[in-house]
Amino acid sequence: MKKDIKKVVLAYSGGLDTSAIIPWLKENYDCEVVAFAADVGQGDEELEGLHDKAIASGASECYIMDLKDEFVADYIFPTVKTGAVYEGEYLLGTSMARPVIAKAQVEVARKVGADALCHGCTGKGNDQVRFESTFAALAPDLTVIAPWREWDMVSREDLLDYLAERTIHTTASATKIYSRDANAWHISHEGGELEDPWCEPTKGIWTLTVDPMDAPDTPETVTLSFAKGELVAVNKQARAPYPALM
Numbered sequence: 001m002k003k004d005i006k007k008v009v010l011a012y013s014g015g016l017d018t019s020a021i022i023p024w025l026k027e028n029y030d031c032e033v034v035a036f037a038a039d040v041g042q043g044d045e046e047l048e049g050l051h052d053k054a055i056a057s058g059a060s061e062c063y064i065m066d067l068k069d070e071f072v073a074d075y076i077f078p079t080v081k082t083g084a085v086y087e088g089e090y091l092l093g094t095s096m097a098r099p100v101i102a103k104a105q106v107e108v109a110r111k112v113g114a115d116a117l118c119h120g121c122t123g124k125g126n127d128q129v130r131f132e133s134t135f136a137a138l139a140p141d142l143t144v145i146a147p148w149r150e151w152d153m154v155s156r157e158d159l160l161d162y163l164a165e166r167t168i169h170t171t172a173s174a175t176k177i178y179s180r181d182a183n184a185w186h187i188s189h190e191g192g193e194l195e196d197p198w199c200e201p202t203k204g205i206w207t208l209t210v211d212p213m214d215a216p217d218t219p220e221t222v223t224l225s226f227a228k229g230e231l232v233a234v235n236k237q238a239r240a241p242y243p244a245l246m
Contacts, residue, residue: 071183
């Protein structure tokens with residue numbers, strides 16, 4: 001039996017999953033949905049129009065918080081300085097951003113008086129644990145809703161059909177095959193040919209850089225300055241934490 005939820009704050013990216021979650025929450029929990037998005041350096045393109053999109057999908061409000069400097073100073077730099085690598089070989093990227101996002105999500109939930117938190121993490125990776133361990137530490141009193149553990153949709157096509165039935169616009173499509181996660185430190189890709197380790201990725205995965213085969217042959221010298229293990233200047237120009245990485 002579902003709990004009686006009055007207001008939930010959803011970690012919202014504007015992607016296919018969270019676009020479907022907003023109407024699903026309203027239909028299945030009959031509650032108010034507040035969208036929360038974090039700017040962790042994923043780029044202006046991903047944030048453009050996000051507020052209006054959330055409202056059009058059924059959210060009552062949409063909070064977009066700039067966490068870039070906090071993310072770099074308090075999460076990326078300490079992680080890099082410790083040399084943290086998951087299980088000795090997996091470089092960290094997505095996982096570094098989840099705690100700062102979840103922390104800010106809890107802050108929004110307290111601000112708006114929500115009694116629940118929601119995320120769109122699937123069971124394919126560790127993201128459910130990353131979000132929910134932070135929720136448990138900072139807001140053990142709030143109910144956590146994880147739609148991918150509840151609904152009967154199992155594919156990208158199911159989500160697209162669900163949104164189409166409700167005439168909710170999404171930029172995702174059956175031909176846009178990649179699911180990406182970007183922040184100030186990295187970008188990860190999944191979907192399409194990447195699901196088969198035997199397949200070579202297409203040039204479509206190169207977003208932060210270009211395919212090395214297409215890179216210019218002219219070298220460039222960059223001078224980096226560090227203080228206590230943290231990047232503080234590029235080419236002798238002082239930079240704040242986030243601009244230093246850009």
